[in-house]
Each structure stands twice: as structure tokens, then as C-alpha cells.
Amino acid sequence: MTLPQTLAGQLADLLGDRFTEGRSDRDNHAGTEAHHDAMPPDAVAYPVSTEEVAAVLRACREAQVPVIAHGAGSSLEGNASAPQGGLCLDMTRMDRIVAVRPEDMDCTVEAGVTREALNAHLRDTGLFFPVDPGANATLGGMAATRASGTNAVHYGTMRENVLSLTVVTAEGEIIRTARRARKSSAGYDLTHLYLGSEGTLGIITEISLRLYGRPEATMAAICTFPDATSASETAVEAIQMGLTPARMEYLDAGCIRAVNAYSQRNDTEADTLFVEFIGSPEGVREQVALFEELASANGGEDFRWAKEEEARNRLWRARHTAYTATVAQRPGARGWATDVCVPLSALPACIDHAKTLLADCPVPASIMGHVGDGNFHVVFAMDPDAPDERALLAKLNAKMVAEALSHEGTCTGEHGVGIGKQKYMADEHGPALDIMRRVKAALDPDNLMNPGKVLPPAQEART
Numbered sequence: 001m002t003l004p005q006t007l008a009g010q011l012a013d014l015l016g017d018r019f020t021e022g023r024s025d026r027d028n029h030a031g032t033e034a035h036h037d038a039m040p041p042d043a044v045a046y047p048v049s050t051e052e053v054a055a056v057l058r059a060c061r062e063a064q065v066p067v068i069a070h071g072a073g074s075s076l077e078g079n080a081s082a083p084q085g086g087l088c089l090d091m092t093r094m095d096r097i098v099a100v101r102p103e104d105m106d107c108t109v110e111a112g113v114t115r116e117a118l119n120a121h122l123r124d125t126g127l128f129f130p131v132d133p134g135a136n137a138t139l140g141g142m143a144a145t146r147a148s149g150t151n152a153v154h155y156g157t158m159r160e161n162v163l164s165l166t167v168v169t170a171e172g173e174i175i176r177t178a179r180r181a182r183k184s185s186a187g188y189d190l191t192h193l194y195l196g197s198e199g200t201l202g203i204i205t206e207i208s209l210r211l212y213g214r215p216e217a218t219m220a221a222i223c224t225f226p227d228a229t230s231a232s233e234t235a236v237e238a239i240q241m242g243l244t245p246a247r248m249e250y251l252d253a254g255c256i257r258a259v260n261a262y263s264q265r266n267d268t269e270a271d272t273l274f275v276e277f278i279g280s281p282e283g284v285r286e287q288v289a290l291f292e293e294l295a296s297a298n299g300g301e302d303f304r305w306a307k308e309e310e311a312r313n314r315l316w317r318a319r320h321t322a323y324t325a326t327v328a329q330r331p332g333a334r335g336w337a338t339d340v341c342v343p344l345s346a347l348p349a350c351i352d353h354a355k356t357l358l359a360d361c362p363v364p365a366s367i368m369g370h371v372g373d374g375n376f377h378v379v380f381a382m383d384p385d386a387p388d389e390r391a392l393l394a395k396l397n398a399k400m401v402a403e404a405l406s407h408e409g410t411c412t413g414e415h416g417v418g419i420g421k422q423k424y425m426a427d428e429h430g431p432a433l434d435i436m437r438r439v440k441a442a443l444d445p446d447n448l449m450n451p452g453k454v455l456p457p458a459q460e461a462r463t
């Protein structure tokens, strides 16, 4: 498909060489991370200001052409692909850090700033932004997927850490969803409506974020367990007894094996918890001792604690390469990551259920989890050219989602719905899905904002 000529001319006049219908730009924005098929847009635009985004949206609306926002393209559910063609808005050149306000412990950034770029900028201030989805995602993409990561158990997700957004609506109007006050009871909460909307309601161009002081002391550790149940029960009990880890992550034995092979490490190939405590030196020491006592009572052993930054980073590198290492086990494989999240007490049962499903699965797989939040992933190394394998993984994923929903959990704790999770929306939300449809119809009446995402087609709504 191509864009209507009049629109292409308008966009070329507006953006110059920051508008292109070239093949390689289109292919680079086809949403190919993970297992979903490539679906390239018809053209790509690289705006540099909110006003330009507004002008582009007005032009696209007039021509009735879909618009798909694109950050770093690291989302895992086909969230940023273009199944109906249209214009991709690559936000990465909107990368200005607009303001840092140490006195308010907040900042305002453009949507294309990555979390690593923000933290590099903050290095000398003693402040940092904690939300960390393994990939170096843009803050716009993270807001749009309501992302989280390893330290959400302490600092919360994007939901807790965004104060306000500047959004361009489908009509091309520029709005701000809130002021910077830490609390407000003034009307509907538009900030949280746009958070997690995956570009289906409007384009986020600026974000005001909470910042945090760097902790005085930090201590990280790994320890191994005889099985998945004792590891996950330790994680749950740690939270229940009031420990406040900054991070608490689980990798199963197979995952550690994959990481060892990928990174030439020599970690014990057993079910493993990674934890980190922060605070005052005494507070950290106290939490470490309590955690060790609890873990030992559940069969935990082989504790390795790391205090200095370099040693901690070495330890955490295993967790950060877990996805890539799993996929690398099989040449030519693509990753498929499940993403259920359940109330904490249901976590051990759900991980056990996943383990049972995996027992007969011929596809290499690892379990890794943000277990302090009740969220875990099974990552499969899928052969993209084997339809039977794809069908099998879809079935296993559906079973994990059904199990999570039976515990009042969700089909996606952090990756978003995109294309892959639409089929579960009716079961998860019931009649509330109709309210979501009405919101979508009110804010994007022509269905031009990232169409074909989040909400399932009406005929598939009831399962």
C-alpha cells in the first residue's frame, strides 16, 4: 500500500527529509521484536516537536490514514506494527530532556528520551528514574505500555511514576492530562487513561516523571533452591513478612543453564532467586539477615552477596541476559514471552502450573519472573517456520492465562495487549470491555490511532 499522494506531499512539505516512504525505514518499523509477523507501515515520519505531531495527525485525519507511534520498537506483542498500513510516527528524535527539578524530585522529558539517556543525564544530581524494562526503551513507549521491570516491586511501575502527560489527540489537539502536583482530585484521571493505551487513543509527546534519590547502601544476592515452589514461596513470604526488596527476581534452572552457555558463566544450575535491598547500611543489613533466614528455612543455599556496584552489576547481568540467552539456545529462533501476573499468594501455584505444562513441551523454554510483583514470563525459543510449534505455544499460553484469570490475575502484567493478548480481553474484563470500546470511539471516532491493537474486533469480543 502507499499513502494517498496529497497526504504524502503535505507531509514532505511539513517534514522535508524527515518523512520517507523508503523500504528500509518501513521495514525497520514493522514490529518484528518477538514472535509476531512483520507488518510494515506505508511511510515513516520523524517529528521533532509536539506541534509537528499535531500537524501530522490533523493531515492524517483529513486523509483518513492510520497513525502508529513508534519508540524503540522493543515491545513484545506486535504493539507497534502496522497491520492496516498507514504512517509510522517514529518518536525517537523527540529526545530533549525539557526540565529536571531536583527540588520537586521530578522531571519532564520528550517521549523519545530513553530511560538510559535520562539516567545518564541525571548521574550528577544524586537522583534517578527507576523503572527499568530490560530493553533501553523510550519513556513514551514505556508510558504507552504501562511498563515495569525488575525494581517495580519497590518503586512501582509507570502507573505510579508518571505525574502528567502531554498528548496529541486523534483530532490533532494538544492537551496536558494533569499538572505536576503529587496528588490531585480534579476530575477524571486522564493521565492513567492514556498510560497503557498503546497509542490507540493519542500520541504522547512529553512526560513528567517522579525521580528518586540514590540509595545510601545497596546489597544484592543470588541464592539457589531445590525447586521452583520453594523459590517462589520464599519470594511471597518475604513480601508477606514485610521485607521491602528493591528487586526480587526468579530464574528457573533451565534459564540459568541457558545464561551460563550464553555468557560463559558458571552459576549453579538450579532454581534461583535474585534479590536486592536498599536503604541505610543498618536497614540493609537487617533485611539481608531476615531474608537469609527465611530462604534457608525454605531450602535456599549457596548465597552470594554483592555490595560494590561492579559486583552487583555482574550478578544482575545474568538476569538481564535471560531473554536473549533463552532464545539463543536455538539458532534462528524467535522469542515468545508469556506475561501473566497474579495476586501474590497465587504465584507459587501458577508457576507450578506452568512447570507442569512445560514438562512435555519440545520447545526450549525458560521461566523468569518479577516474582515480588506476582508477574512471571515463560520465554520460548520458537522456530518461526514451524506452524505446529506456533499453535502449540498459543495453546500453552492460553492455558497459563486461564490459570491466571482463575486466580483473579491478568493476561499481561507489563508487556501490553498489542495484537497477541486481544483474545483474552473479553474473559479478563467482561462488560468493562464495552466501556473501553466506548472510550476508544469517543477519543478516536475514525479508528485511526494504532488500529487493530488492544481491543479485539467486535465479533471476537466474547469468548
Ligand SMILES: Cc1cc2nc3c(=O)[nH]c(=O)nc-3n(C[C@H](O)[C@H](O)[C@H](O)COP(=O)(O)OP(=O)(O)OC[C@H]3O[C@@H](n4cnc5c(N)ncnc54)[C@H](O)[C@@H]3O)c2cc1C
Residues within 6 Å of the ligand: 033, 068, 069, 070, 071, 072, 073, 074, 075, 076, 079, 080, 091, 111, 132, 133, 134, 135, 137, 138, 139, 140, 141, 142, 143, 144, 145, 146, 147, 148, 149, 150, 198, 199, 200, 202, 203, 204, 205, 323, 324, 414, 415, 450
Ligand atoms: C529483552 C527484553 C526485555 C524486556 N523486559 C521488559 C520488562 O521487564 N518489563 C516491561 O514492561 N517490558 C519489557 N520489555 C518490553 C518493552 O521493552 C516494553 O514494552 C517497552 O515499554 C516498550 O517501549 P518502546 O520504546 O520500545 O516502545 P515501542 O515498542 O516502540 O512501542 C510500544 C507501544 O507503545 C506505543 N507508543 C510508543 N511510543 C508512543 C508515544 N510516544 N505515544 C503513544 N504511543 C506510543 C506504540 O504504538 C506501541 O503500541 C522487554 C523487551 C525486551 C526485548
